Amino acid sequence: MAVTEEDVRRALESAPAPDGAPSLARSSALSAITINGGRVIFAIETSPDRAAALEPIRKAAEAAVRTIPGVSDVLVALTASRPAGSAPAPSAHSHSHAHGHSHPAASSPMAARGARPAPAGASAPPRPQGQGNGVGVPGVRHIVAVASGKGGVGKSTTAANVALALVAQGLRVGLMDADVYGPSVPTLFGLHERPEVENKMMKPLEAHGLKIMSIGFLVEEGTAMIWRGPMVMSALTQMLNEVSWGELDVLVVDMPPGTGDAQLTMAQRVRLSGAVIVSTPQDLALADARRGVAMFQKVDVPILGVVENMSYFCCPNCGHRESLFGHGGARAEAAKMGAPFLGEIPLATEIRATSDSGAPIVASAPDSEHARAYGRIAEAIWKRLSQGAPGRTPPRIVIER
Numbered sequence: 478m479a480v481t482e483e484d485v486r487r488a489l490e491s492a493p494a495p496d497g498a499p500s501l502a503r504s505s506a507l508s509a510i511t512i513n514g515g516r517v518i519f520a521i522e523t524s525p526d527r528a529a530a531l532e533p534i535r536k537a538a539e540a541a542v543r544t545i546p547g548v549s550d551v552l553v554a555l556t557a558s559r560p561a562g563s564a565p566a567p568s569a570h571s572h573s574h575a576h577g578h579s580h581p582a583a584s585s586p587m588a589a590r591g592a593r594p595a596p597a598g599a600s601a602p603p604r605p606q607g608q609g610n611g612v613g614v615p616g617v618r619h620i621v622a623v624a625s626g627k628g629g630v631g632k633s634t635t636a637a638n639v640a641l642a643l644v645a646q647g648l649r650v651g652l653m654d655a656d657v658y659g660p661s662v663p664t665l666f667g668l669h670e671r672p673e674v675e676n677k678m679m680k681p682l683e684a685h686g687l688k689i690m691s692i693g694f695l696v697e698e699g700t701a702m703i704w705r706g707p708m709v710m711s712a713l714t715q716m717l718n719e720v721s722w723g724e725l726d727v728l729v730v731d732m733p734p735g736t737g738d739a740q741l742t743m744a745q746r747v748r749l750s751g752a753v754i755v756s757t758p759q760d761l762a763l764a765d766a767r768r769g770v771a772m773f774q775k776v777d778v779p780i781l782g783v784v785e786n787m788s789y790f791c792c793p794n795c796g797h798r799e800s801l802f803g804h805g806g807a808r809a810e811a812a813k814m815g816a817p818f819l820g821e822i823p824l825a826t827e828i829r830a831t832s833d834s835g836a837p838i839v840a841s842a843p844d845s846e847h848a849r850a851y852g853r854i855a856e857a858i859w860k861r862l863s864q865g866a867p868g869r870t871p872p873r874i875v876i877e878r
């Protein structure tokens with residue numbers, strides 16, 4: 478028998494609430510409930526500082542829903558809503574961005590020990606699907622992660638425009654927003670509806686020829702996720718396996734920023750053909766980029782290349798180029814890491830404005846200079862993917878300082 482929202486609400490009558498309400502079912506902290514076959518997803522709203530204390534309430538809610546006959550899986554997230562336009566207070570453990578969300582600080586033990594990437598492995602050829610461990614998607618030839626060592630470097634903007642540029646090359650492309658801590662894809666594409674469910678599979682939304690899925694489609698807008706570890710993985714597995722992606726040449730995955738455990742687990746558990754690292758030219762960002770490269774190398778995912786974003790400032794009036802942060806750093810660093818340099822994208826008002834208005838520049842101004850720059854990056858990525866390579870990546874030597 479199909480599980481209904483009423484069943485879930487009834488079960489939550491016996492679950493405790495975080496706000497003094499008689500039950501979670503009657504609490505305003507309970508979000509909309511999404512049901513997909515036997516899988517039930519909802520969120521409990523809280524403030525970020527109470528997230529750890531509310532873990533028992535989250536677990537109790539999961540346990541209550543699990544007792545419903547027909548429920549195969551339950552995903553309950555703690556989310557924090559934030560008034561529109563307000564930025565979270567910076568703290569030692571999080572950072573914030575212009576679009577107002579925060580991410581946990583990177584906590585990779587590898588990063589802390591300062592593991593240095595080894596050039597030989599960095600440019601290892603991409604893995605065709607079917608090789609390696611982890612979750613793959615039937616019908617999808619290549620899954621490519623777009624990652625960054627830290628937040629706010631333009632990873633989502635790059636992922637979206639590169640995905641669109643791959644579509645422009647005639648490829649069948651999907652974009653999966655795995656940035657559970659702050660999904661930006663709904664804003665980038667102006668998509669705010671919930672995906673339809675057909676035969677127990679969620680249908681990806683579509684825009685500009687791209688199939689798109691984001692955790693942001695499943696939770697209320699303006700909420701920031703406070704998901705950790707296994708919950709993140711469970712959400713991602715669902716986005717990979719319970720979405721009808723169909724036949725795709727490339728599925729671009731916009732990864733959560735940073736090199737923490739969640740990212741490492743993803744890099745390990747998703748069957749990636751390769752990873753693209755986005756970095757700004759600043760030294761700090763490059764140090765973070767190195768950690769990003771090292772993280773993928775640790776789990777034997779080939780680095781397809783490095784993109785330098787906000788590389789130079791492009792004056793919207795006169796077209797004058799102004800290097801802001803020692804332009805060219807990413808190219809030099811990529812060479813040191815032995816990773817291909819895929820190209821540079823300027824800091825340009827049009828790139829930000831088109832992203833904010835729901836039609837990234839490759840879709841809204843395909844003939845512009847900036848769109849062509851994304852096109853060249855996409856071409857380089859596809860070239861490396863289609864080269865493929867049988868066998869495992871060569872052994873690498875990693876020197877830890």
Ligand SMILES: Nc1ncnc2c1ncn2[C@@H]1O[C@H](COP(=O)(O)OP(=O)(O)OP(=O)(O)O)[C@@H](O)[C@H]1O
Pocket residue numbers: 574575576625627628629630631632633634635656659661734786787822823824825826828829830832833
């Ligand atoms: N090349 C660019 N020129 C101008 N603005 C840009 C450029 N790239 C990104 N931005 C802007 O910078 C902001 C952050 O970009 P984006 O959300 O893509 O970064 P991110 O690395 O995915 O961040 P997060 O870690 O928050 O997910 C956005 O407002 C975006 O429009």
